[in-house]
Amino acid sequence: MHSASSIKQKFLKKWIMGLQLCNSSKKNMTIMERRKAIKLSADLALASVRNCTTRWSRALVASASQNDDNQALLQHIIGSDAAKHKKASIDVVANSTTSVAKKIASKKILKRSWGIRRVRKLSNGALKDPPYSIAKRLVKKRTQLLKNLVPGGESMDAISLIEETLDYMVWLRAQVDVMRSLARASERLDGK
Amino acid sequence: MNNSGGSGGDDMGFPDGGNSAANCPSSGMIANSISEEVPMMAMSSMSTLERPPISVDPFFTSGWDTLASLSHNENYGSSSLVSHGNFVGSSYPVLMDNQGFGRNGSTQLAQCLSDPRLQYIGSGSISEMVGGSFGLPELNHLANHGSLPNSASNINSSGCERNSEKGAQSCECQNSGEEPDGSSAGDRRRKRSPDPSSQYCSNKNNEGDNSDVLRLQNEKKQKIEQPESADFSKHNTKQSKDDSSNDGEAPKENYIHMRARRGQATNSHSLAERVRREKISERMRMLQELVPGCNKITGKAVMLDEIINYVQSLQQQVEFLSMKLSTLIPGMSIDLEKALSKEAHSRGGGATNLALNPGMGLPHLYAQGVLKGTLPIMPSTDQYRPLSFTGWRASSSL
Numbered sequence A: 001m002h003s004a005s006s007i008k009q010k011f012l013k014k015w016i017m018g019l020q021l022c023n024s025s026k027k028n029m030t031i032m033e034r035r036k037a038i039k040l041s042a043d044l045a046l047a048s049v050r051n052c053t054t055r056w057s058r059a060l061v062a063s064a065s066q067n068d069d070n071q072a073l074l075q076h077i078i079g080s081d082a083a084k085h086k087k088a089s090i091d092v093v094a095n096s097t098t099s100v101a102k103k104i105a106s107k108k109i110l111k112r113s114w115g116i117r118r119v120r121k122l123s124n125g126a127l128k129d130p131p132y133s134i135a136k137r138l139v140k141k142r143t144q145l146l147k148n149l150v151p152g153g154e155s156m157d158a159i160s161l162i163e164e165t166l167d168y169m170v171w172l173r174a175q176v177d178v179m180r181s182l183a184r185a186s187e188r189l190d191g192k
Numbered sequence B: 001m002n003n004s005g006g007s008g009g010d011d012m013g014f015p016d017g018g019n020s021a022a023n024c025p026s027s028g029m030i031a032n033s034i035s036e037e038v039p040m041m042a043m044s045s046m047s048t049l050e051r052p053p054i055s056v057d058p059f060f061t062s063g064w065d066t067l068a069s070l071s072h073n074e075n076y077g078s079s080s081l082v083s084h085g086n087f088v089g090s091s092y093p094v095l096m097d098n099q100g101f102g103r104n105g106s107t108q109l110a111q112c113l114s115d116p117r118l119q120y121i122g123s124g125s126i127s128e129m130v131g132g133s134f135g136l137p138e139l140n141h142l143a144n145h146g147s148l149p150n151s152a153s154n155i156n157s158s159g160c161e162r163n164s165e166k167g168a169q170s171c172e173c174q175n176s177g178e179e180p181d182g183s184s185a186g187d188r189r190r191k192r193s194p195d196p197s198s199q200y201c202s203n204k205n206n207e208g209d210n211s212d213v214l215r216l217q218n219e220k221k222q223k224i225e226q227p228e229s230a231d232f233s234k235h236n237t238k239q240s241k242d243d244s245s246n247d248g249e250a251p252k253e254n255y256i257h258m259r260a261r262r263g264q265a266t267n268s269h270s271l272a273e274r275v276r277r278e279k280i281s282e283r284m285r286m287l288q289e290l291v292p293g294c295n296k297i298t299g300k301a302v303m304l305d306e307i308i309n310y311v312q313s314l315q316q317q318v319e320f321l322s323m324k325l326s327t328l329i330p331g332m333s334i335d336l337e338k339a340l341s342k343e344a345h346s347r348g349g350g351a352t353n354l355a356l357n358p359g360m361g362l363p364h365l366y367a368q369g370v371l372k373g374t375l376p377i378m379p380s381t382d383q384y385r386p387l388s389f390t391g392w393r394a395s396s397s398l
Helices: A002-025 A030-051 A055-067 A070-125 A131-149 A156-191 B002-008 B013-026 B041-050 B064-082 B095-101 B106-114 B116-130 B133-144 B149-183 B196-200 B208-225 B230-246 B268-290 B298-328 B334-344 B359-370 B384-397
Strands: none
Touching: A131 A156, A131 B298, A156 B268, A156 B298, B268 B298
C-alpha cells in the first residue's frame, strides 16, 4: 500500500520537477510544445521511477536521450542514477537498432520463402489452410501491432513482449491516474 | 534461441512465489512492489493485476451485491494466477488503481482500501460493471461534477465487509482446490475439464490439450513450491526431455516438469515448444485479468486485439490529459502545489495519492506552503531553487 502511493508520489514529484525545469528553460511555449514537454517529462519520470529495470522504460529513456534538446531534462530527472541508466539505455538503443534490423531482414526472408511454399501448395492441391494457421497469422499480425505500441518492443520475443505489455499497461494506468488528478486539481483551482 | 532471452525476464519475484500459496488466505496485501518486497504481496500483487482499471465512480455501481457476485466469480477465475508471485516489472500496487477509482467521496474508499482484500474485490468488480475503461472520458466528465460522496461511501463501506469475506474464502477455495491436485504430484495424468485457456495452446500434438493445461497448472504449483530462475527451468526442461524419454514415472521437483504424455511426441523440440507455448498462455491469462472485460474471451487473437485496443486507449488518454494540462497550466510551474493542496483538501486529505503517504514531502508542503519540503527529494540543484521558490510565492498570492 505504501509502495503504491509512494510510487505515485515519486512519479508525481519527478514529473513536476521536470515540468518546472521545462518552464524555466523556455518561456512562451506554444500549446503543442507544452504538451510535448508534459508528456516527455511524464515519460521520463516514469522511467526513472522504474529505475530502468524494464525494457520499455529503458527504451523510452533511450529514445529521449537521442534527442539532444532533452538532455537537460533527462539529466535532471534521471538524476543520480544517470550513469547506469544512460548506459543501459544506450545499450538498448544500440542493440535494438542492429538486432532489430537483422531480425526484420531475416524474418522477411523467411516469410518470403513460406509464402512461396504456400503458393505452391495451394496451386498444387488447393489445400485449405487449417483454421489454426489462420489463427496463427492473425496472432502474428497482432503481436506485430503490439510490438509497435509498446516502446522498445520490436526486438522482443512473444513471451517477454507479453510481460512488458503487462508492465507497461500497469504503468500507463498509473500515469493516467496521476495526470487526471492533477488536471482536476488545476481545474478546480482555476474554477475558484 | 529467443526463449532464453525471453525467459531471462522471467526472474520475477518468484522468490516470493513460494510464500504466495500459504499467504493467500491471509495476506490480502495487494501492494505489489517488487523493489520493496514483502513476499506476501506476491499474491495480492497478482490479484491487483487481475483487476481491471478503476475508472468508474462508486455511484455508478448498481449495488454491491452484484459487485460481490462479480468479484466472487472473478476470484475463481483469477486466483490461479494468484499463485504466481510477483510480476517483475509491475511495481504498482493495486492501490494505485483504487486511487484513481473514487473521484468523489473517495475517502471512504480509502478506508476500504486499507484492507487489501477489499481493493482486490472492489476495484475489479466495479470495472467489470463499467465494462472497461473505454468509457473513461465520459466518466471523468461525470466524476468532475462531484456527486454523491455520501451514498457512495455508505455503499462502499457496507460492501467492503462482505466482499472481503468472500474474497478470502474464494481465494482459499481456489488455492485449496489447486493444492490437492498438486499434492498428488505423481499422478500427472489426471484429466480435468479443459480450460478455456487450453485453446491458447494450438497444439501440433492433438492429444495434448488437456494435458498441457494440466501441466501448466502443475507447473504453476511447482513454481509456488520452488521458485527458481527461468534459466534453471530451461536447464530442467532439457534434463527432463531426456527424463521423459527414459523415465516417465518419477515426478521430480523440477521447475518445469516436462514429461511426455501418453500419445505425445517426445521430441525435444516439441517439448521445448510446449514449454514456450505454455508460458505464453500463462501470460496471456495474466493479461486477461488485467484488461477490463476480457474474462470471457478465449483465444490469443481476440485477446491480443483487446490488449492492443486497451494500450492504445491508455496512450490516447495520456495524450489527451497532457494536452489538457498544457491548456490548464499556462504557467506550468506556478500553481501546481496550490492545486494539489486544494485537491487534497477537497478530498478530505485522505484519499489522494499524495496525501496517503503522510511522511512524504508534498503534504508536508501544504502545511507550510513552502517549497522546502520538496527540496530534499530533488538532487540539489541550486539554480532551480530560486525559480521554484518564486513560483510558490506566486501561488500563495493567488
